Amino acid sequence: MSLSEKLWDTLTTVIKMNDKVERMADSVKQQQVRIEDLTMRVVRLETALEIAMLRPAPKPIPKTGPKPRRAGLPKKNNPGGNAGVTTPPPHDPPAASVRRASG
16 A cells, blocks of 8 residues: 555545534534523523412412301292202191181
8 A cells, every 4th residue: 555545545534534523513503502492491490480489379269168148038949059958938827727707
């Protein structure tokens, strides 16, 4: 092998390596952009978490149920609305207790 062939082989190897280095540089740039994007997302999540932790805890929602009756008001007849709560039927005097005056 002559000196010129060795020199030529070395030069082609350097050119191939240069191409690989350029491709790696592009890949590193893309990865850096992805890392910066993920870093910004983590910062936003941390900020949201810190804000949420600084706020007072929300008050629990009260359970819905029958409202307390005010004294003196009659119950409403609501079939199916309040389970187990019924109102008595209107009071009619029994027919046997009504007597006619004889005359």
